[in-house]
Amino acid sequence: MNTNRPSVAIILSEPDYRLTDAYISIFTDLGWDARVEKPAGSFDNDKLVIAGFDVADNNRGLVESLPTNGMAIDFHYREDYETSFSQRPFHYLDSATIIIHDLEAKRFIKEKVRPVDSRLVLLPYPCGEAQGARTAKKGAPKIFTSALFENHQWLEGLDVTCLRENYPAEVGAGSLVVILKYDPAVWPLIQWALATGLPIVAPGITAFERTIFYCALLFDPASKEDFLLKLSVLRRPGPKRATKEKLKIGVVVPRYIKGAAGGGAETHAAHLAKSLNEAGHNATIITTRTSSMGDWNNDLPAGETCDNGMTIIRFALDNLDPSDHHKLGHRINMRDNLSWSEETRWMRSGIRSTPLDRYIGDKADEYDYFFFIPYLYGTTYWGSHMAPEKSWLIPCYHNEAVAYMRPLRQNAQWMAGICFNTVAEKRLAEKTLKIKNKAMLITGEGVETGAKGDAKRFRAKYGIEGDFVLYVGRFQPEKNIPALVEDFKKYASGSKAPMKLCFIGKGDMKLKDDPAHGIRVLGFLPEQDKIDAYAASTAFILPSLKESFSIVMMEAWIQGKPVIAHGMCNVAREHMFLCGGGYLYRDADELADGLDKIGSDKALAEKMGNRGREYVLENFEWEKIVDRLVKRLRKTELKPIWERLGQEAKGALENLNKGGDEAFIRWAGSCATGAGEIFLSSELPLPELVEKHEDNADISTKYREFSHRAVFGALLSRLREVMTRHIRTNYIEQFESKQNIYNKETARLIQKLYEEIDKLS
Numbered sequence: 001m002n003t004n005r006p007s008v009a010i011i012l013s014e015p016d017y018r019l020t021d022a023y024i025s026i027f028t029d030l031g032w033d034a035r036v037e038k039p040a041g042s043f044d045n046d047k048l049v050i051a052g053f054d055v056a057d058n059n060r061g062l063v064e065s066l067p068t069n070g071m072a073i074d075f076h077y078r079e080d081y082e083t084s085f086s087q088r089p090f091h092y093l094d095s096a097t098i099i100i101h102d103l104e105a106k107r108f109i110k111e112k113v114r115p116v117d118s119r120l121v122l123l124p125y126p127c128g129e130a131q132g133a134r135t136a137k138k139g140a141p142k143i144f145t146s147a148l149f150e151n152h153q154w155l156e157g158l159d160v161t162c163l164r165e166n167y168p169a170e171v172g173a174g175s176l177v178v179i180l181k182y183d184p185a186v187w188p189l190i191q192w193a194l195a196t197g198l199p200i201v202a203p204g205i206t207a208f209e210r211t212i213f214y215c216a217l218l219f220d221p222a223s224k225e226d227f228l229l230k231l232s233v234l235r236r237p238g239p240k241r242a243t244k245e246k247l248k249i250g251v252v253v254p255r256y257i258k259g260a261a262g263g264g265a266e267t268h269a270a271h272l273a274k275s276l277n278e279a280g281h282n283a284t285i286i287t288t289r290t291s292s293m294g295d296w297n298n299d300l301p302a303g304e305t306c307d308n309g310m311t312i313i314r315f316a317l318d319n320l321d322p323s324d325h326h327k328l329g330h331r332i333n334m335r336d337n338l339s340w341s342e343e344t345r346w347m348r349s350g351i352r353s354t355p356l357d358r359y360i361g362d363k364a365d366e367y368d369y370f371f372f373i374p375y376l377y378g379t380t381y382w383g384s385h386m387a388p389e390k391s392w393l394i395p396c397y398h399n400e401a402v403a404y405m406r407p408l409r410q411n412a413q414w415m416a417g418i419c420f421n422t423v424a425e426k427r428l429a430e431k432t433l434k435i436k437n438k439a440m441l442i443t444g445e446g447v448e449t450g451a452k453g454d455a456k457r458f459r460a461k462y463g464i465e466g467d468f469v470l471y472v473g474r475f476q477p478e479k480n481i482p483a484l485v486e487d488f489k490k491y492a493s494g495s496k497a498p499m500k501l502c503f504i505g506k507g508d509m510k511l512k513d514d515p516a517h518g519i520r521v522l523g524f525l526p527e528q529d530k531i532d533a534y535a536a537s538t539a540f541i542l543p544s545l546k547e548s549f550s551i552v553m554m555e556a557w558i559q560g561k562p563v564i565a566h567g568m569c570n571v572a573r574e575h576m577f578l579c580g581g582g583y584l585y586r587d588a589d590e591l592a593d594g595l596d597k598i599g600s601d602k603a604l605a606e607k608m609g610n611r612g613r614e615y616v617l618e619n620f621e622w623e624k625i626v627d628r629l630v631k632r633l634r635k636t637e638l639k640p641i642w643e644r645l646g647q648e649a650k651g652a653l654e655n656l657n658k659g660g661d662e663a664f665i666r667w668a669g670s671c672a673t674g675a676g677e678i679f680l681s682s683e684l685p686l687p688e689l690v691e692k693h694e695d696n697a698d699i700s701t702k703y704r705e706f707s708h709r710a711v712f713g714a715l716l717s718r719l720r721e722v723m724t725r726h727i728r729t730n731y732i733e734q735f736e737s738k739q740n741i742y743n744k745e746t747a748r749l750i751q752k753l754y755e756e757i758d759k760l761s
Contacts, residue, residue, distance in 0.1 A: 006031075006032050006047035008033070008034050008035075008046060008048040008049070009043055012074060013054050017125050017126075019101070019126065022126045026664065026668060039051075039058075047671065048671050049072070050072045052073075052075075053075045053093075056073060071097075073096050073098050074099045075099065079181060082108075093118055096118050097119045099122075099664070101184065103206045104206050106120060107206040122663050125184055127188045131192070132195030133170055135175075136173065138173075141176075143159065143177075143178055144161050144162075144168075144171075144175065144177045144193075144198075145161070145180070146179070148185060150162045155178075155180070160178065165188065173643075174642050175198055176642060177193040182207055191653065201219065202217075203220075203221035204341070209340070214436055214652060215651075217230040217410070217414065217645070218340065218406070218407075220340060220341045220344040221341055226344060229385055233385055234645075236387070237389065238638075239389035244368075246282060248283075248367050249370070250283075250370045251276075251285050252371065253265060254377040255287060255288060255293055264551060265373045265394075265396050273285050273310055275625065277309065278626075279630070286313050286360070288353045288379065289314045289315065295322075296320055298316050300314055315356035320350065322349075325346060325350045328343075328349070332346065332405065333402075334401075335401055340407065343406060343407050348378070350377065351377045352378030353379065356379060356383060357383050358386075370390055371393075371419070372415075373394045375396065381408065388416065390416060391416055393412055393415045396548040397420075397548055409435055412429070413436055417440065417638075418435075420442045421443075421571075424573070425571065441629075441632050441636070444628075446625040447554040447558060449558055453559050454535060455535040458529065458532035458533050467499040468502050470534065470541065471540075471543070472505055472534075473504075474506070475511055476507045476509060479507075480566065487587070488519065489514075490592070492518050495592065495595070495596065499595055501541075502520045504533055505524060530555075535561075537561055538561070539563065540556030540561050540582075541564045542566060544569055545568050546569065547571040547572065554616050557609065558616055558617075559613075560606070560612075560613050562598055564583050564598070565585075572584070579611050579614070579615035581608050583598070
């Protein structure tokens with residue numbers, strides 16, 4: 001040993017996953033004397049000792065005899081640590097430098113162990129140079145897995161090839177790799193799969209979510225059913241482009257009520273199917289028997305019915321667990337850190353119909369395409385597993401907590417394609433939700449353009465005189481209603497000739513007439529009365545911050561009315577900048593200014609309304625929407641899921657190998673000079689951190705909707721709602737709305753400041 005050089009002793013047990021050689025190589029290159037030692041050895045002259053956690057567990061005197069600053073613990077995550085947590089000496093990780101090799105170890109240490117004053121350093125498992133296999137198009141596709149899982153019970157009945165370290169030089173097209181559970185020894189197999197361009201089926205755990213999310217199908221680690229389902233998705237036949245003139249299309253939606261107006265997604269589905277039929281195609285509504293999205297009943301008859309010439313096929317809902325669904329839903333809305341299994345359980349306990357799923361699988365060959373609306377229900381998530389090569393998603397995304405769920409995001413990626421209503425919705429999916437899908441189309445949503453309103457009839461029926469601005473929609477805090485009421489009251493109190501404000505709709509908020517400020521609440525109206533209200537209004541107002549299309553803006557413009565929309569709603573901004581059909585506002589002063597201009601200049605209001613009408617007629621007539629949709633479907637190049645995932649594999653391999661050991665080398669260098677610890681930060685870079693905070697800026701007291709108590713939750717939630725309604729309406733809801741806007745604007749300001757600082761540096 002050279003006494004002028006620092007020395008490091010390495011004490012690892014088998015298997016060491018090639019780390020002993022990696023440590024010796026790195027420290028030797030840095031000018032250290034590096035050696036392998038046993039726990040009983042002498043370490044008096046060593047600058048550093050690296051000991052495995054299991055070595056420390058079996059030789060507890062070792063940790064106690066070494067100085068804290070002269071020792072680092074090499075830590076590997078093991079599944080049995082979860083169940084034997086209290087029997088392990090995890091206190092050894094307190095005030096220690098911990099060398100980890102993957103994100104699963106990081107998750108376990110940060111979330112489960114939570115050591116005091118510890119430092120994490122990352123040194124990825126060494127896998128060597130990844131040599132991929134050739135893909136033979138005529139070769140038979142195979143399922144490969146690690147020899148670790150040779151006797152795994154989930155593989156019973158499957159034709160699986162178990163691999164050790166000698167990987168094949170050639171594989172058949174359509175082959176895939178299966179990982180049953182996490183073990184550090186699987187990384188060489190994963191690297192071979194990525195280098196070859198093979199898709200991977202693996203459990204939904206942190207180590208895989210952060211590394212192979214875009215080239216794998218991740219499954220619920222606790223569910224064999226989900227594992228086999230994901231496997232079946234990859235083994236589905238490749239998609240075939242529909243060339244026949246008349247297409248058969250299934251439109252899948254969680255609920256459809258004959259002749260009744262439902263929610264936005266339900267209405268969208270009904271109009272899409274109707275318009276496809278009018279264009280000469282054969283569209284069928286595929287739905288459940290429920291008549292309520294609240295209690296998930298099976299009140300409607302099963303089987304095939306007809307609504308104005310359109311075929312409706314209904315299937316019974318499964319026996320569901322609303323209490324568990326709402327408990328998990330509360331945690332999702334609170335942005336709690338749910339596991340992949342918990343998020344899948346939320347999907348499983350919600351609106352799901354196994355008979356509906358089975359129908360799609362059995363009849364897939366008879367249909368050319370399936371459209372699933374919207375993204376968040378089990379009818380979409382589970383139903384699209386049955387024929388993914390023909391499944392298109394119409395998500396109707398909002399920037400809401402549920403949209404960030406990992407199973408739902410991944411589901412959107414492997415469907416045949418996604419149809420967005422607006423550019424803003426597509427940007428939300430790509431930039432914020434980080435969804436990748438080669439077939440992303442902006443098709444828009446159609447609008448019934450032939451509706452004609454009668455202003456005189458509306459005014460006579462409801463006794464409304466003078467100018468008024470109209471709101472149509474749900475009475476919910478998330479629609480920014482509290483802020484609208486507050487801002488309008490300020491306007492009404494300060495204006496010399498204020499307009500009135502009329503509310504049409506229904507919801508959880510208990511809005512009341514306020515004659516002193518010119519506020520009138522009409523509630524839910526028949527469809528024709530609503531159209532008449534648009535015609536009678538002076539302008540329409542959209543206070544919402546989150547929309548996927550905003551059909552109500554289109555309805556107002558069809559009646560030739562200008563729109564005043566909140567300037568923080570991306571969808572409203574897109575429509576407004578494309579047509580100039582109104583004003584954008586962000587606060588009470590800007591709202592008042594827009595109302596005063598429209599109220600005092602009738603010619604300007606008419607000009608804006610006509611611009612909006614022309615914009616809708618040019619872009620959003622259902623006939624044009626369907627024509628555009630079908631043409632794009634026919635032109636879109638579709639590939640099998642295994643091929644699409646395989647194309648993403650090469651990029652995942654590059655990211656996996658990018659700068660893997662740099663943080664460790666810096667740390668090792670600092671140990672030699674005594675310059676202090678350098679450790680891997682777990683935080684996001686500032687721009688991403690601020691962007692994430694902006695996305696998560698919404699605050700809300702969610703107890704109105706959910707409770708952790710499974711049995712009495714609904715009763716307690718209702719009781720608390722009643723007892724606090726007086727302070728919610730007058731204070732809490734207004735505070736929430738204002739605070740949400742402030743949070744987002746603050747995050748954007750910090751983002752701009754960072755960009756300016758970055759330019760200067």
